[in-house]
Amino acid sequence: MTMKIMVAVKRVVDYAVKIRVKSDKSGVDTSNVKMSMNPFCEIALEEALRIKESGLASEVVAVSMGPAQCIDTLRTGLAMGADRAIHVDYSATLYPLSVAKLLKALVDVEKPGLLILGKQAIDDDCNQTGQMVAGLLNWPQGTFASKVVLDKEKKVATVDREVDGGLETLSLDLPAVITTDLRLNQPRYAKLPNIMKAKSKKIEKFTVQDLKVEIKSDLEIVQVTEPPKRKAGINVSSVDELIDKLKNEAHVI
């Protein structure tokens, strides 16, 4: 069985960056800021690569949507080991519903047996895209996955999910959508020989028109602000002082 895995990856502000809200409240300042592949997307790609290396899939295709800079993220993905990449070129804001529609269109073209995404992007923290594309495709979904085991014979994925009460295990018929949680795996670093090899791997370009998707705009960002600042803290010099303050000043114990 030649199963293809498609992985969607997003270019975001690096997780270690301390972001700054623009003074005109129009958004977060991303100029001159380090950008990286979304950590959850790295985990998604790593999982796809491991599945391929275990012989259960034949090809891993990385896809990303957005402006030309997405190509950097795709090159990283190719350097990690993806076989091919697809860039959907679009410069304006793409909300999850539109991303989901574009992914569905790509799935219809590529026909993968598995679509893996990060559970959320660390910029907008939406946690929606995987669930939405699964709904559009009418595929089963295994979200917040902390473990994935494929049974190639039975064409089934057993997914452990991190949920409020602990862990939940689901069995999903393929094709399916999986979104990755933090503990699914530790992504590899791209090694230099692979970074060189990646330069010659193919990145195919599509436009939104090519995929016949209408970008809907039913959301409007009104403003982006800083959260209210907390009152400054104080240093206490002993446990007794702490307990006294908690009891008699803050009245929390």
Place this chain on the structure above:
Amino acid sequence: MAALSMLKSLRKCATHHLSNFRPSFCHHVASISRSLSTLVLAEHESGSIKASSMSAVVAAACLSEKSSISVLLAGSGSSLHEAAKRAASCHHSVSQVLVADSDKFVYPLAEPWAKLVDLIQQEHCYSHIVAASSSFGKNVLPRAAALLDVSPVTDVIEISESHLFVRPIYAGNALCTVRYTGTNPCMLTIRSTSFPVPLMSDASENEAPISQVDLSTFDEDDFSKSRFVKNTSQDTDRPDLGNARVVITGGRGLKSAENFKMIEKLAEKLGGAVGATRAAVDAGFVPNDLQVGQTGKIVAPELYIAFGVSGAIQHLAGMRDSKVIVAVNKDSDAPIFQKQKERISSDMKPANKHINHHI
């Protein structure tokens, strides 16, 4: 003219009067109130409505001064019916309870649930659909939104108007105000810590009618592609992390699972829940459902005590709304000290023992 100005001042009065009853997280709703109809996707357990779903009802009531809320429950058996009865009188704005009764809904899977929501929306045309931002809500609502061709707004912490919401982005380091400009339904998940359920219940003396959802259009196919296998959960007497009044968290600085026992003892003494950082979970000190942070649980207790927690951005995202934050850490330069209200820079073990001893 006189009538008009009187009407204006009466309306002002009415709004003011009602705003006395309006909790602080429900902001100034347009005084020309549209009557909205909202569907709340609720979870139940052992015959009761889950606390997070009650928060969703509270949030739904914030959407407009005139809200009628339908609560949707799915499952089977006597616990479902008990939950339905409770839902019917849980809030004065609940005007209907819808029950999807089938063995197939015993475990809340996203695929049948999303289809259920789509089905009900086609029939009832709600203006809003709301769920809590729990694992269930996060899993189900976006899938349902895709079926209804709607962009959802997730993890809402404030409802400014019926279609205007505030949500955290960048791990809570920025707040985004977003307006839904599409057609019905407007779909959202809400953070339960931002919509606390009042102690004095808004319960109703009237029981809303309970109706069964017609599931005849569901076929085997809708239930077959995804199957529940098992659940591993911690059965504990301690309060639920999501709504505990006190949370004691341990980080990597605790160095071992053994040391976490001290955290547990302290939590027991204070009647609190135990939390952990990602580092502590990754190191195997505690299971994953204790993780507090951007991608773990969001908590907002009265008292949050963090032992050996450096205070990474992603952890702060999960507890920054706590009323009092206490940090105990050997490293006085740790980022968590930017956030806390009280701090104590000292070695962990003796501090913990000491606190335990004194309380």
